[in-house]
Amino acid sequence: MLEMKSPRMGALVRHKWRGRRAGLTAPLARLEREHVALLLAICELESPQPGEDRRPPALDHFLLPMLREDLSRVQHALARAAHGAYGSCEMCHKLLPIRELEARPSTTLCSACTRRMVKSLK
Numbered sequence: 725m726l727e728m729k730s731p732r733m734g735a736l737v738r739h740k741w742r743g744r745r746a747g748l749t750a751p752l753a754r755l756e757r758e759h760v761a762l763l764l765a766i767c768e769l770e771s772p773q774p775g776e777d778r779r780p781p782a783l784d785h786f787l788l789p790m791l792r793e794d795l796s797r798v799q800h801a802l803a804r805a806a807h808g809a810y811g812s813c814e815m816c817h818k819l820l821p822i823r824e825l826e827a828r829p830s831t832t833l834c835s836a837c838t839r840r841m842v843k844s845l846k
C-alpha cells in the first residue's frame with residue numbers, strides 16, 4: 725500500500741489513479757468489441773449456412789485456430805479486467821503503458837516480461 729505523506733500527495737495519487745482508470749476505458753471498450761467480433765467470426769466459420777459456397781478447407785484449417793487463439797487471449801485479458809488487474813503486467817505487476825494497451829488491448833505482459841518469455845520458449 726502506498727504511504728500517504730500529506731493530504732496533497734494523497735490528492736495527487738488519487739488524481740493520477742483517476743487519470744489511469746480513464747485511460748483504460750478505450751482499450752477495455754475495444755477489448756470487449758474484439759471479443760464479440762471473434763465470437764461471431766468463429767460461430768460463422770463453424771456453422772456454414774446451407775447453400776453457402778464452400779470456403780476452401782485450408783481457410784478454416786488455418787483461420788479457426790488463429791481466431792480461437794485470439795479469443796482465448798482476449799478472454800484472458802477480460803478475466804483479468806473482472807478482477808481489477810487489467811492494464812498491469814501479470815508477471816511483474818508493473819502498469820502497462822496506455823499507448824501499448826490502445827495498440828493491443830489484450831496485452832497482459834510488459835515488454836521486458838514478453839522478451840523474457842520469448843527467450844525462455846526458444
Ligand SMILES: [Zn+2]
Nearest residue numbers: 813816834837
Ligand atoms: Zn512485466
